[in-house]
Amino acid sequence: xxxxxxxxxxxxxxxxxxxxxxxxxxxxxxxxxxxxxxxxxxxxxxxxxxxxxxxxxxxxxxxxxxxxxxxxxxxxxxxxxxxxxxxxxxxxxxxxxxxxxxxxxxxxxxxxxxxxxxxxxxxxxxxxxxxxxxxxxxxxxxxxxxxxxxxxxxxxxxxxxxxxxxxxxxxxxxxxxxxxxxxxxxxxxxxxxxxxxxxxxxxxxxxxxxxxxxxxxxxxxxxxxxxxxxxxxxxxxxxxxxxxxxxxxxxxxxxxxxxxxxxxxxxxxxxxxxxxxxxxxxxxxxxxxxxxxxxxxxxxxxxxxxxxxxxxxxxxxxxxxxxxxxxxxxxxxxxxxxxxxxxxxxxxxxxxxxxxxxxxxxxxxxxxxxxxxxxxxxxxxxxxxxxxxxxxxxxxxxxxxxxxxxxxxxxxxxxxxxxxxxxxxxxxxxxxxxxxxxxxxxxxxxxxxxxxxxxxxxxxxxxxxxxxxxxxxx
RNA sequence: GGCGCUAUCGUCUAGCGGCUAGGACGGAGCCCUCUCAAGGCUUAAACACGGGUUCGAUUCCCGUUAGCGCUACCA
Numbered sequence: 001x002x003x004x005x006x007x008x009x010x011x012x013x014x015x016x017x018x019x020x021x022x023x024x025x026x027x028x029x030x031x032x033x034x035x036x037x038x039x040x041x042x043x044x045x046x047x048x049x050x051x052x053x054x055x056x057x058x059x060x061x062x063x064x065x066x067x068x069x070x071x072x073x074x075x076x077x078x079x080x081x082x083x084x085x086x087x088x089x090x091x092x093x094x095x096x097x098x099x100x101x102x103x104x105x106x107x108x109x110x111x112x113x114x115x116x117x118x119x120x121x122x123x124x125x126x127x128x129x130x131x132x133x134x135x136x137x138x139x140x141x142x143x144x145x146x147x148x149x150x151x152x153x154x155x156x157x158x159x160x161x162x163x164x165x166x167x168x169x170x171x172x173x174x175x176x177x178x179x180x181x182x183x184x185x186x187x188x189x190x191x192x193x194x195x196x197x198x199x200x201x202x203x204x205x206x207x208x209x210x211x212x213x214x215x216x217x218x219x220x221x222x223x224x225x226x227x228x229x230x231x232x233x234x235x236x237x238x239x240x241x242x243x244x245x246x247x248x249x250x251x252x253x254x255x256x257x258x259x260x261x262x263x264x265x266x267x268x269x270x271x272x273x274x275x276x277x278x279x280x281x282x283x284x285x286x287x288x289x290x291x292x293x294x295x296x297x298x299x300x301x302x303x304x305x306x307x308x309x310x311x312x313x314x315x316x317x318x319x320x321x322x323x324x325x326x327x328x329x330x331x332x333x334x335x336x337x338x339x340x341x342x343x344x345x346x347x348x349x350x351x352x353x354x355x356x357x358x359x360x361x362x363x364x365x366x367x368x369x370x371x372x373x374x375x376x377x378x379x380x381x382x383x384x385x386x387x388x389x390x391x392x393x394x395x396x397x398x399x400x401x402x403x404x405x406x407x408x409x410x411x412x413x414x415x416x417x418x419x420x421x422x423x424x425x426x427x428x429x430x431x432x433x434x435x436x437x438x439x440x441x442x443x444x445x446x447x448x449x450x451x452x453x454x455x456x457x458x459x460x461x462x463x464x465x466x467x468x469x470x471x472x473x474x
Numbered sequence: 475g476g477c478g479c480u481a482u483c484g485u486c487u488a489g490c491g492g493c494u495a496g497g498a499c500g501g502a503g504c505c506c507u508c509u510c511a512a513g514g515c516u517u518a519a520a521c522a523c524g525g526g527u528u529c530g531a532u533u534c535c536c537g538u539u540a541g542c543g544c545u546a547c548c549a
Contacts, residue, residue, distance in 0.1 A: 010549045045548055110547075122476065122545075147547050165479070174477050174545085182547040189549050213478055213544040236480080236542095243541060271486095274498095278487060282497050301487080304542065308485050311499045321512080359511045369510095384509085419508095434508040446510035 003035025004203045007061075007068070008193065010042045011053030014254040015060035017307065018208065018238040018246055021272040025235060026206040027066045028273075028295040035203070039071030040196060041082045044186045054082070060255040064265050065288050070200075078200040083192050090187040093195050093225070094148050094180055102224045103180055104129055105136040105146045123176045124149070148181040150190075150221065158216040163204075163233035164300045170216045178217050190214060194221040197230055206233045206297075209304075233297055236276050237304040246307055258312075262362030264323070264331075267316035275305040285318050313361045321357055325350040328357070328366070335367045341374040351456045355448040370447060373457070376465055377443025380473065384445035388435035389473050396426055396433050397440065401466045410459040412451040419451075440469030 007023035009015070015023075030037040039061070041054050054072060061068065070076035080086055097103035106128040116125060129151065131139075140146060152175045159169040180191040187195070197205055212234045222229040238246040246253055252261070258268050270286050277300050279286075286294070320328070329350055336342055336349075352373045356366050367374075403418040404410070419437065423430045438450045441462055447453060454462050 008549095012549090042549065048548070106547095113547090120475095145547095149547095168478075170478070176545075179547050184547075186547085188547070193549095208543095209479070210543055210549090234479085239542080241485080245542070274486065276486090280488075282488085284486095284498060303480050305487090306485055308499070311486065314499055317512090356511095358513090416508095429508095431508060438509065444509090448510080450508060 001033050001035075002203055003030050003033040004038065004201050005030040005035065005206055006038035006040050006197070006200065006202050007066075008040040008042050008196075008207070009057060010045065010048070011050055011057060012048070013050040013053045013056065014256055015057050016246075016253050017255055017258070017268075017272060018253070020060070020064060020066070020255050020268070021238065021275060022206065022208055022235055023061060023066050024064070024269060024273060024291075025233075025277070025295070025297075025300070026204075027068075028292050029204060029206060029297060030069075031292045032295060036069045037067075038078075038200060038202070039068035039074075039081060040200070041072060042189065042192065043082060043084045044182075044189065044192050046084075046184060046186060056256070060259075063259060064255060064269055066269075083187070083196065086192075086196070087185065087187075089199065090181065090191055090195055091185075094187070094191060097150065097180070097224055098148060100224070101151070103148050103150045104131065105140060106149045106177075106179075107131075107139060107144055107146045109145075126177055129177070145183045147179045147183050149177040150180050150217070150224070152177055152217070152220070158219060160215060160219055160229075160232065162212070162215075163231055163297050164236075165212070165234060165302060168212065168215070170213070172216075175216060178214075190217050190221070194218050194225070198222070198225070198227045202230050204231045204233060206235065209234045209237050233300070235300065236302055238272075238275060239304045239306045241306055241308075243304070243306065251307075251309070262335075262364040263312065263316050264319045264363070266323075267312065267319040270319065271312045271315045275307065276301050285315070285322070317361050320360060320363070323357075325353045325357070328353050328363070331363050332366045335364060336374065339367060339374070341367070344374070348456070355452055355456060359448065370442075370444075372442035372444060372447070376461070376468065377441075380439055380443050380469070381445040384435065384439050385473060388439060393432070393436045394470060394474050396422065396428070397436055397466060397470060399425070400433055400437065401463060401470070404459065404466075405463060407459070410455065410462075412449070412455040415454045416451040436473075437466070440466045440473070 005026040007019070007026050009019050027037045029035070039058070043049065058072065068074065070078060071081045075081070094103060098105070108127055113124070153172045155173060157169050157171040159167060162168050178190050179188050181187055215232060219229055240246055240250040242250070252258060255268070259265070266287060269288060269291070273286065273291050273295070274284065277295065279294050280299060329346060332349065332353065333342070336344070352370070353366060356370055360366055360369060400419060400422045403422060404415065407414050407418060419433050420430050423433050434450055438447065439445070441450070441454065441457065
């Protein structure tokens with residue numbers, strides 16, 4: 001099968017997670033069939049221009065690992081890939097339609113259109129459809145503002161097959177004479193999408209469900225042009241927890257937001273892939289490579305899916321656990337730098353990552369949940385102090401620190417032996433020393449294994465912190 | 475309002491005529507344990523409603539209801 005898919009966002013300033021999923025599905029489908037994945041920028045609305053939006057979009061896609069083969073900056077024979085740079089192509093095509101009587105100039109003013117609507121009209125009344133070609137040409141050359149509308153048949157219906165929804169049919173009587181070319185000379189989405197998908201040889205149009213109702217118009221255009229139509233697949237929407245269309249108001253929707261919050265690209269990609277698709281068995285953790293191998297349009301669901309942060313968190317945790325310390329390291333270093341903690345060796349940090357990997361949900365946690373790996377405790381957890389630092393504790397710890405100072409090898413096993421021996425001497429449980437020592441060394445009530453933590457921190461820090469705690473906590 | 479799409483635990487979902495309706499997240503409990511996690515085990519929790527078709531419907535058909543989408547010279 002010859003496959004070319006595309007992701008065709010309008011440059012709004014950021015990549016929406018729903019857009020990420022649409023792009024991902026189109027990408028997975030193309031890659032799986034050794035096809036081509038195209039990025040096309042749909043910027044035909046001049047009033048909605050956002051500076052730098054395309055760059056941000058590309059940046060987010062690249063971060064996520066959804067790499068396009070053709071698109072802005074990767075010009076192929078089908079370019080340009082930015083619609084505002086393709087105006088002549090649209091003009092040439094729409095002229096053809098007008099000449100063939102499949103579209104017509106409409107001179108109705110915005111005021112007239114508004115009046116029509118105010119009077120209860122739900123569709124354009126086709127007022128300009130009957131203007132003769134000659135008159136239309138005359139008025140156009142006289143400079144009268146106009147748009148070009150496509151003629152929709154009076155009756156009948158259009159049926160088409162959707163790869164995820166099956167057969168869909170819509171009566172022509174419910175479809176408006178769609179504007180194809182705006183008065184500013186820019187095409188509307190409907191014209192541009194059809195012309196571009198055809199001229200770019202797109203084989204499968206994979207897009208959001210919001211486009212389903214206008215697909216008949218698009219198919220009619222393919223017929224008007226005498227082109228073979230691509231296959232269509234309309235994806236279910238991503239929803240807010242209250243089931244409304246996923247929006248900014250109810251949380252983060254930009255891919256950049258999740259990136260900034262410390263989610264791994266693998267986790268976000270895995271998660272959005274599973275919003276509307278599953279492999280049919282019980283596996284859930286997938287890499288991009290596995291998704292490419294296993295994805296299938298047939299298994300894409302039809303119902304909208306709520307974007308559930310809790311599950312994303314779990315998935316991120318799973319992916320962090322799977323990631324090696326060395327892969328995680330470059331993700332953590334910039335975060336440490338922000339805190340001014342940038343003097344640690346890679347080796348030390350990888351040990352910290354090894355201990356923390358199973359206890360974090362986002363990468364920020366490697367920094368914020370365990371400051372004790374980067375600086376001496378500034379305070380001590382009050383609850384733990386009240387519970388674990390009794391009057392007799394000072395004596396135990398004082399003895400323990402002596403032993404720690406004389407250890408030949410300061411590793412987890414030796415520290416543990418030293419602590420348990422001390423506990424035995426005082427005839428108390430090891431817990432009577434473990435908890436106070438943890439408090440002294442980290443200032444926190446919980447964290448990784450105390451003995452391993454001690455090994456990673458090293459004798460110097462551990463001894464220093466315990467001595468300080470002995471003064472502070474007595 | 476019109477048109478369209480959709481409908482299994484709270485959430486993501488499996489199921490493609492016969493199942494004790496399965497899994498995952500989250501919740502509860504237990505185990506492990508130096509704490510927190512991780513992990514293991516157990517548990518509560520769903521077929522929107524009403525008609526058909528059928529020996530038999532979660533599954534097929536038709537309604538109803540609900541949700542969502544579209545209804546721009548926005549995409």
